[in-house]
Amino acid sequence: MTAHSADAMRPRRFLPNGPLRGRVRVPGDKSISHRAIMLTSLAVGESRISGLLEGEDVLATAAAMRAMGAQVERTGSGEWLVHGVGVGALLQPGQALDMGNSGTSTRLLMGLIASHPIQATFVGDGSLSRRPMGRVIEPLSLMGADVTATVGGRLPLILRGASPAVPIRYRLPVASAQVKSAVLLAGLNTPGETTVVEPVPTRDHSERMLRGFGAELNVELEPDGTRVITVRGEAELRPQVIEVPGDPSSAAFFVVAALLVEGSDLTIENVGLNPTRAALFDVLRQMGGSIEEVARRDVGGEPVADLRVRHSPLRGIEVDPGVAPSMIDEFPILFVAAAMAEGRTTTSGLDELRVKESDRLAVMATALAASGARVEEREDGLVIDGTGGERLRGGANHPITTHLDHRIAMSMAVAGLVSRSGIEIDDTRPIATSFPTFEALLDGAAAEGTSA
Numbered sequence: 001m002t003a004h005s006a007d008a009m010r011p012r013r014f015l016p017n018g019p020l021r022g023r024v025r026v027p028g029d030k031s032i033s034h035r036a037i038m039l040t041s042l043a044v045g046e047s048r049i050s051g052l053l054e055g056e057d058v059l060a061t062a063a064a065m066r067a068m069g070a071q072v073e074r075t076g077s078g079e080w081l082v083h084g085v086g087v088g089a090l091l092q093p094g095q096a097l098d099m100g101n102s103g104t105s106t107r108l109l110m111g112l113i114a115s116h117p118i119q120a121t122f123v124g125d126g127s128l129s130r131r132p133m134g135r136v137i138e139p140l141s142l143m144g145a146d147v148t149a150t151v152g153g154r155l156p157l158i159l160r161g162a163s164p165a166v167p168i169r170y171r172l173p174v175a176s177a178q179v180k181s182a183v184l185l186a187g188l189n190t191p192g193e194t195t196v197v198e199p200v201p202t203r204d205h206s207e208r209m210l211r212g213f214g215a216e217l218n219v220e221l222e223p224d225g226t227r228v229i230t231v232r233g234e235a236e237l238r239p240q241v242i243e244v245p246g247d248p249s250s251a252a253f254f255v256v257a258a259l260l261v262e263g264s265d266l267t268i269e270n271v272g273l274n275p276t277r278a279a280l281f282d283v284l285r286q287m288g289g290s291i292e293e294v295a296r297r298d299v300g301g302e303p304v305a306d307l308r309v310r311h312s313p314l315r316g317i318e319v320d321p322g323v324a325p326s327m328i329d330e331f332p333i334l335f336v337a338a339a340m341a342e343g344r345t346t347t348s349g350l351d352e353l354r355v356k357e358s359d360r361l362a363v364m365a366t367a368l369a370a371s372g373a374r375v376e377e378r379e380d381g382l383v384i385d386g387t388g389g390e391r392l393r394g395g396a397n398h399p400i401t402t403h404l405d406h407r408i409a410m411s412m413a414v415a416g417l418v419s420r421s422g423i424e425i426d427d428t429r430p431i432a433t434s435f436p437t438f439e440a441l442l443d444g445a446a447a448e449g450t451s452a
């Protein structure tokens, strides 16, 4: 059973809204939270984590690490205490690992287990069971792991780790931080040097954090921008005190909502601005958005600032496909912004969006068109002709189908705020995978705007 399959679907109509005002604080970064639980579980001794995202995806990672012997305990809101077992000492889980909706949990944990002498079964919900795992099965098999997967390299699958695993030099055939991280994590318990060659840079939290935990990790930059990342095993990780910065992918929904709703002036606190994550904010600025960074600082080795966002008329642009990996999860909400910009926004190079929790190109094209936007779906992107600031018409008779995809649900919720008649989405439950407080924060910022 997956995290939210037990209860009924939870539809909601998101209604047109007045300005968003005040301050909101988004929860901890999902990518960093997963890695914080995994790496502290591998460090011998006691680590503390604060600001952990307590979304279903991260809880799935925590449950898996517990099932493999780590002590992972919640001590307060976002506060966690972890006693790790040591690299090489993961225990064989007694039951299948339920990954719920989470691609990151699945692919990174496959990497960890691949170099341990244990076996694990991975299962997930309907969305995750359609996603491709061949991209991690391939390099992990080269390292000696044995994988029996459902046809097409999908879940459910059984992975038997290799001991000792074989170090490899692997060139990423797809720009994916999950594949990169899976190989590096497998490298932790592999004698010798495991190298990932990354032609297109993707989020670098694994590299930053592995170094912070004391792993021997080296990154070389080639003249054409290719990154060559090498980790030496068998590594020993030291326990840490970790503060997780706020998630820019969650902040994105509030940034776009405030830009689009007239009269808004909203500050989003504690937003992680790692350059491998923050391209959406640059793209929105290029479109004319007023997004000001306040109190730039460092949190847990990552750049962070508060973002003050004021309503701004937006202009359509051609989005450089080169920035796609640095905003890969933000395209659904960018499409909503584009639907209300003046003129045409063109996106391309987005094939990866078709293999996320849903086919985000097809699903967003359908959802926006059903809400009155002018959208053309191309093979690797969307072309959107915006309204020039006018509100979208809003939903017709049918609710928007979210396909178990949190980012579709939150993007169309924001579209509802900037519509004339509101937009109903079929199920808000997937939102809890990455942003359990989304609805409360959105309702709160709207109420602040009404009373101002």
Ligand SMILES: O=C(O)C1=C[C@@H](OP(=O)(O)O)[C@@H](O)[C@H](O)C1
Pocket: 030, 031, 032, 104, 175, 176, 177, 178, 179, 181, 203, 328, 329, 352
């Ligand atoms: O490494 C990570 O934490 C993630 C990498 C990205 O996936 P891909 O590696 O599949 O691009 C992203 O979409 C996902 O939300 C989180």
Ligand SMILES: C=C(OP(=O)(O)O)C(=O)O
Pocket: 057, 101, 102, 103, 104, 105, 329, 356, 357, 407, 434
């Ligand atoms: C793609 C996403 O996550 P994952 O791959 O971990 O399911 C996401 O959060 O948008």
